Amino acid sequence: MTDRKPLLSVQDLNAWYDESHILHGVNLEVCEGETVTILGRNGMGKTTTLRSIMGILRKRTGTIEFDGKDLMNRPLHHTARAGIGFVPEERGIFATLSVEENLTLPPVVSPNGMSVDEIYDLFPNLLERRNSQGTKLSGGEQQMLAMARMLRTGVKMLLLDEPTEGLAPVIVQRIGEVLQTLKQRGMTILLVEQNFRFASKIADRFYIMDHGVVTEGFDVAELPARMDTLHEVLGV
Amino acid sequence: MWRNCPPEWTPCTKFWGYSAVTMIFGIPIQAFLGQLLIGLINGSFYAMLSLGLAIIFGLLRVINFAHGAQYMMGAFVGFLLLSWIGVNYWLALLLAPVIVGITGIVIERFALRRLYNLDHLYGLLFTFGLALVIEGGFRYFYGTSGQPYATPALLSGGVNLGFMYLPIYRGWVVVASLIVCIGTWLLIEKTKLGAYLRAATENPTLVQSFGVNVPFLLTLTYGLGAGLAALAGIMAAPIYQVSPLMGSNLIIVVFAIVVVGGMGSIMGAIVTGYMLGILEGLTKVFYPEASNIVIFVIMAIVLLVRPAGLFGRDA
Numbered sequence: 001m002t003d004r005k006p007l008l009s010v011q012d013l014n015a016w017y018d019e020s021h022i023l024h025g026v027n028l029e030v031c032e033g034e035t036v037t038i039l040g041r042n043g044m045g046k047t048t049t050l051r052s053i054m055g056i057l058r059k060r061t062g063t064i065e066f067d068g069k070d071l072m073n074r075p076l077h078h079t080a081r082a083g084i085g086f087v088p089e090e091r092g093i094f095a096t097l098s099v100e101e102n103l104t105l106p107p108v109v110s111p112n113g114m115s116v117d118e119i120y121d122l123f124p125n126l127l128e129r130r131n132s133q134g135t136k137l138s139g140g141e142q143q144m145l146a147m148a149r150m151l152r153t154g155v156k157m158l159l160l161d162e163p164t165e166g167l168a169p170v171i172v173q174r175i176g177e178v179l180q181t182l183k184q185r186g187m188t189i190l191l192v193e194q195n196f197r198f199a200s201k202i203a204d205r206f207y208i209m210d211h212g213v214v215t216e217g218f219d220v221a222e223l224p225a226r227m228d229t230l231h232e233v234l235g236v
Numbered sequence: 237m238w239r240n241c242p243p244e245w246t247p248c249t250k251f252w253g254y255s256a257v258t259m260i261f262g263i264p265i266q267a268f269l270g271q272l273l274i275g276l277i278n279g280s281f282y283a284m285l286s287l288g289l290a291i292i293f294g295l296l297r298v299i300n301f302a303h304g305a306q307y308m309m310g311a312f313v314g315f316l317l318l319s320w321i322g323v324n325y326w327l328a329l330l331l332a333p334v335i336v337g338i339t340g341i342v343i344e345r346f347a348l349r350r351l352y353n354l355d356h357l358y359g360l361l362f363t364f365g366l367a368l369v370i371e372g373g374f375r376y377f378y379g380t381s382g383q384p385y386a387t388p389a390l391l392s393g394g395v396n397l398g399f400m401y402l403p404i405y406r407g408w409v410v411v412a413s414l415i416v417c418i419g420t421w422l423l424i425e426k427t428k429l430g431a432y433l434r435a436a437t438e439n440p441t442l443v444q445s446f447g448v449n450v451p452f453l454l455t456l457t458y459g460l461g462a463g464l465a466a467l468a469g470i471m472a473a474p475i476y477q478v479s480p481l482m483g484s485n486l487i488i489v490v491f492a493i494v495v496v497g498g499m500g501s502i503m504g505a506i507v508t509g510y511m512l513g514i515l516e517g518l519t520k521v522f523y524p525e526a527s528n529i530v531i532f533v534i535m536a537i538v539l540l541v542r543p544a545g546l547f548g549r550d551a
Contacts, residue, residue: 054445080447092442096434104428105435106446153447 007032007157007188008053008084013062015045015052022048024212025062030157035179035189037199039234040209046192047089049209050159053190054086055079067156081109085150089161093142095135099126102134102145106153113154122178123148140171147178157188164195172198196234208233258399263521269400275517276510277406277475280413281468283509285490286497287420288464290505293494294437295457298348298359303490304483305367306462309336310469312374315385315478325388325474332470333463340462344455352454367484374480382477409471416467417506424502433457492535498545508546 006029015023023045030036038046051057053064055076064071069082080086085106094102103126104116120127123144129137137145143163150158163179164172172195179189179202193199199206200223207217210233218226258265285307292300313332317323323331343366351358387405394403424430436443436450444450469483476482490509497508512531520527538546 056441056445075451076441076444077447077449080445086445088442092439094435094438096438097431101431105431105443107448109447 005032006030007034007067008190009063009065010049010053011063013049013052013060013064015048015057015060017048017057017059022212023052023060026209026212026214028207028214028217030188030190032156032188033183033186034204035183035191035202036205036207037191037193037203038207038209038214039193039196039199039230041234042194044209045212046209047161048212050086050161050190050192053079054084054159056086080106080153080155083109083154083156084159085153085155085157086159087146087150087161087163089165091142091146093134093137093145095133097134098130099132099134099137099145100130103130103149103152106149108153110154110156112156114151116152119148119151122151122181140167140174143167143171143175144178147175151182157190158182160189160191160193162192162194164193164198176202196230261522266400268518268521271517271521272514273400273402273406273517274520275514276410277513278516279510279513280410281472281486282490282493282513283417283506284413284468284471285465285486286493286505286509287417287502288461288468289490289494290497290499290502291420291424291433291464292458292461293499294502295433295440296344296348296352296359296454297356298351298363298458299356299491300458300461301360301364301487302343302367302370303363303461303465304485304487305370306336306340306465306483307469307472307486308374308480308483309339309370310466311385311473311476311478311482312378312469312480313466314470314473315383318385325470328470329467333467336466336469337459337463341455341459343462344458348458349451349454367487371480371484378480380479380481382479382482385473385478387474405474409475412471413468416464417509420464421502421506489531492531494545496531496535496538496545498548501545501547504545504547 008028008030010026010028013023013026014021026045026049028036028038028049038049040046048057052060053071055071055074055078058076060072062072066082066084071079071082074082094105097105103119114122120130125141126145126148129141134145135142147158147160147163163175167175176198182189183202191199191203200220203220205217205219206223207214208230209215215233216229260268285303289300289303292298292303310332313335314325314328317328317331318325347362348359351362391405391408394401395407396402424433432443432448432453436448436453440450472482493508493512494505496512497504512534515534516527516530519530526533542548
C-alpha cells in the first residue's frame with residue numbers, strides 16, 4: 001500500500017491562527033486509494049492540519065503537494081479544482097438552500113463524480129427530503145449531505161473532519177458503510193477522528209498528532225502491537 | 237345597519253348619487269387614490285434601491301452609502317447620453333445600469349475589496365466618502381439645479397381612470413419596478429448563481445473551498461447592486477429632475493426601509509419598500525405633517541420591538 005507514489009504529500013507544515021503557532025512542522029503522506037486517519041486528543045492540531053491543506057487557513061509555511069501540483073501558492077478556490085473535497089466538522093449545510101441545492105452546489109471538478117441519481121441510491125434519506133430546507137435535516141442526515149455533495153464533484157480525495165461527532169451509534173455505523181463503499185470505488189480519504197473504534201475499522205494507516213506535530217505513523221496491521229502506546233497517548 | 241357605523245368606516249357611501257364627491261375613510265376618493273399612486277411610485281424606487289442595498293450588505297457585509305450616488309449617476313448617465321449623443325430613453329435604460337455597474341466593479345476590485353477584513357465601519361466610511369466625492373464632482377460641473385429629462389414619447393400622456401388621471405409613465409414605473417424586483421428575486425432564489433450568492437452569504441469560506449471563485453462573486457454582486465441603483469435612477473429621471481443631490485435626499489429613507497425590512501433579507505427589502513412608500517403616501521392624506529417622518533417613526537418602533545427587522549432571520 002505504501003510503496004506507491006503519494007497522492008498527497010505534506011512536508012514541514014507550519015500554521016498559525018493570528019499569533020498562535022499551531023502546527024510545528026507536520027509531515028504526512030497519503031497514497032492513492034488509501035484511507036488514513038489522524039488520531040490525537042483535542043487541540044493537538046488535527047483540524048488545523050486539514051484546514052491548512054485545504055488552504056482555508058492561509059497563514060502557513062512548508063510544502064503541500066497534491067497529484068503533482070503545488071498547493072501552497074494557489075487561492076482557496078483552486079484547491080477543490082485540483083481534486084480535494086473538504087467536509088468540515090460543523091458540516092456547513094446551508095440554511096437558505098434546499099437539500100438538493102446543497103447537494104448540487106459545489107461545482108463539478110472532474111467527470112469522475114457520481115451522478116445525483118447514484119448519490120440518492122447511496123443516501124435514500126436525502127431523496128425523500130430533497131425539497132426540505134438544508135438545516136431541517138437531522139445531524140446524521142446533515143453529515144450524509146455534507147459528504148454526498150463532495151461525491152458529485154469528482155474529487156480524488158476527501159478530507160473528513162470528525163464525521164461521527166455527536167451522532168447516534170446506528171448513524172455512525174451507516175457512515176462507516178458509506179466510507180467502505182467510497183473506498184471500494186477508489187476514493188482517497190484523510191480522516192480526522194476522535195472515535196477510535198470507528199476509525200480502526202476503516203483506516204489503512206494511522207498518524208498520531210501531538211502538540212502540532214505528527215509523532216508516529218503505522219499500518220493497521222501494527223495496531224494490536226501499538227494499543228498500549230495508543231491508550232497512553234489518546235486515553236482510549 | 238351601515239348608518240350606525242362611524243363615517244370613516246363606510247367606504248364609498250354618503251348617499252350614492254346625491255353627493256358630488258365620493259368619499260373613502262372620510263376623504264375624497266380622488267385624493268386618496270392619488271396619494272396611493274404617488275406612494276406606490278415612491279415605493280417602487282424604495283423597493284429597487286433597498287433591494288440592491290440588501291443584496292450588497294448580505295454578501296459583502298458593506299453598508300453601501302454610495303448607493304444614492306449610484307442612483308444619481310444612473311440618471312445622469314441617461315441625461316448625458318441623451319444630450320451628448322442623442323441616445324434615447326430605451327437604450328439608456330440598458331446602458332446606464334451597465335456603465336454604472338462597471339464603475340461599481342472597478343470600485344470593488346481596487347478599493348472596497350481591501351476593506352473586507354477590517355471592521356464594517358471602514359466600508360461604510362469609504363462608501364460614504366465616495367458618495368460625497370461623486371456628488372461633489374457632479375455638482376462642480378452641473379450645479380445643484382435639476383436638469384430636465386423628457387418623458388419618452390411612447391409613454392407620454394395619460395389615461396383617465398374615472399376616479400383619477402394616471403400619467404402613463406408613472407404607471408410604467410410601477411410595472412417596470414415590479415418586474416425588476418420579481419426578476420431579481422427569482423435570480424437569487426431560483427438559479428444556480430443565486431444559490432452561490434445565498435450560500436456565500438452564509439459561509440463564504442466554505443463556498444470558496446468548494447472551488448467557487450467567491451472574490452469574483454463579490455465583485456459581480458457589487459456591480460449588480462450599483463447597476464440596480466442606476467436602473468432606478470434612469471427610471472426616475474423623467475419624474476424627478478436629474479440633479480447631483482437627488483440620491484442623497486432619497487438614500488436616508490431607503491436605509492430606514494432596509495432596517496425595517498431586516499438587513500440582508502431580499503424579500504423583506506422589496507415588500508417593505510412598497511409598503512412604506514404606500515404608507516408614506518397615505519400619511520399625506522390623513523396627517524400631512526407626519527408624512528416626512530412616518531418611515532423613521534416606524535423604523536424606531538421596529539428597532540424597539542424586533543431589532544432584526546420585520547423579515548430578519550435572527551430575531
